[in-house]
Amino acid sequence: MSLSRRTFLIGAGSVLALAGCGSSNDKASSGGGKVELVYRLWDEQQEVGYKAVFAEFTKQNPDITVRMEVLPWDQYWTKLTTELASGKAPDVFWLTVDYFPDFAGKGVLAPLDDLISKAGLKLDAYNPNVVQSYKFEDKQLGMPKDMGIVGLLYNKDLFKKAGVTMPAELTWAPDGSGSFLEIARKLTVGTKQWGFCSWNHNQTQWLNWIASNGGHAMDKPYGTFDFAGQKSVEALQFARDLIFKWKVSPDGTRTNPPTGQATEMFYRGEVAMFPANNALLPFALPEVKFPIGVAAMPAGPAGRTVVINGLAETMFAKTKHPEEAGKLVAFLGTEKAQRLMGDAGYIIPALTDAGAGYQTFWQKKGIDVQPFLDSAAGSTVNLPIADGWTSKSTEINKAANDLFLDKTPVQDIAAAMDKIGNDR
């Protein structure tokens, strides 16, 4: 026993030692009037784009350099939250709508209103939904960075093979009428090729069905959830019907997170139409062997409304370099910086008029991304948020897995989701 216990101790010791070495901005030096800021992100595609952005920033501010830290998605949040709690965090970092509620009330995000007005930026020049997403108690805590817009990616080869052309406008309705389902059926071949993939992803899937059916996941930010409302239930039922009634989509045993492989199925050419956030494009392109087309999400009985999930640049409230970090955040909001990222095809800038370069970039790659831009300009809906949201959204998403299995009635699942969301 003594041997194994010692082995365990050594193991435990090294884990703790590693955890102890975790904080990152000790290294942020400030020697000789020069300041190095730490900038944290999770997207290694965009890291490349930001190099140009920061080079431009340092050109304008020769005394400030920016060091990027890229962390994988899961680690990003664990590490960031731990660091924020311990008072040592990156100076500037990315934030999503999902995580905003848990950070906003805790005094870890610096209010940006003063530096925004000082830099001569106008918040009404950015997408209003993204601006609104990062407002807390009338303070702007996030600089709008981009708009993550949901659109429909499709496999042009499969369309050609089935002799189908993508119509200018797709429509759906809970009863199964509309052009979307008709096309999905034509593209489904046995159980090896699916016209669509209806899977448990709130942002790109069921929240869109709810919105375009005229329902609301939630009445207002920090409000009351209404998954069990009639319009929402119809929409959630449609998500299930695509699998079990209309049979145009693989079921939850193959697609449910965390083990599911929905995105990979699209990459492999097993799924013809796949809703995605436009930020997926740079990742999808090198993975696929077929030309990708982009269409707008199907319009429902209440027209087309798609989920928008814009990111924000946020500043650590206790940064050692508030002035320099403030300059950086302000710069990231400028047309110059937003265009640099948009023109290189990484993102659709949150700055409303800066999206032309994004379109040009993807045009050169043979992909017409105009439907994403049109959808962004049309009716959009924010992701729901509530107090304690990271915990609740995990639970709600878990409960929603059952929508994609044919066991529990949709009404009961929706009620369970409401209960989690509205629980105080």
Next chain:
Amino acid sequence: MLRPAPRRTHRIGRGRQTAAAYALLAPSLVGVLGFLLAPVVIVLVLSLFDWKLLSTPEFIGLANYRKLFTDSDVWHSLLVTLYYVIICVPGTTILSLLLALLVDRKLRGMKYFRALLVIPWMATPVALGLVWSWIFDPGRGALNQFLGLFGVDGPAWLSSPVLAMPSVAAVHIWQFAGYNMLFFLAGLQNIPPSLREASSLDGASPVAHFFSITLPLLRPTMLFVLITNVIGSFQAFDTIFVMTEGGPGDSTEVTTYLIYDEAFKKFDFGYASTISVLLFAVVLIATISQFVYFERRTTYEVSG
């Protein structure tokens, strides 16, 4: 071993002797206190707090424990853990014993073969998990490619609620069988060859010899292997974390994963600590009952 020094202790003062002993113990004492006992105490204290990491910790007494007893996720995770333990412990034990019997012979190259079997235990669990999730990949994974050679359409191993747990457990068994084999091998080599000769003279078949002589004499080893395996399986986390993240659904959501989920996804450190205390109690009970069971039945030495 060196011979013990001649007794001259009366010359050295008691106090100095004790101080010397503590000085020698200090390095491991720091380890035990700092990395083993302190975390246990901290977790016990934290379990009485509402602490969401970014919020200020707030003392709430036993509220977390009340939540624990009505939380179906927790009890489900205990069942899942039990399922995992029930597959892994017999699987690892039997396989490692068979391997030990197999390699307990003097053949050329045998020591390399033994080393080969221990390698999975030495590799990083996260890397193992990653490699195995590639092997299990339904589309391009090695396993289904192999099955495809025989015209078998392999299932989605890790995304099927039925197959995920056995698949993950199989990796655990594979990972630890070679390591546990070492203990059985040592145990086997401690059994005097004369016993084998005696039993064969009495006409015992190899099978009878194994069950009536070898196995009973391996009891101390068996106790060690079973206890460390039960504890190890209850605490399994890394390969599950990499391969299934507790899914599909909650079919591989073992208690350690639930603790991780509460602490590092939901940042509810108070409640995560409460679940840890529960797991601690369960492992403690399991270990004590194994000790009690074996204490009555174990022969530690072959009497001369």
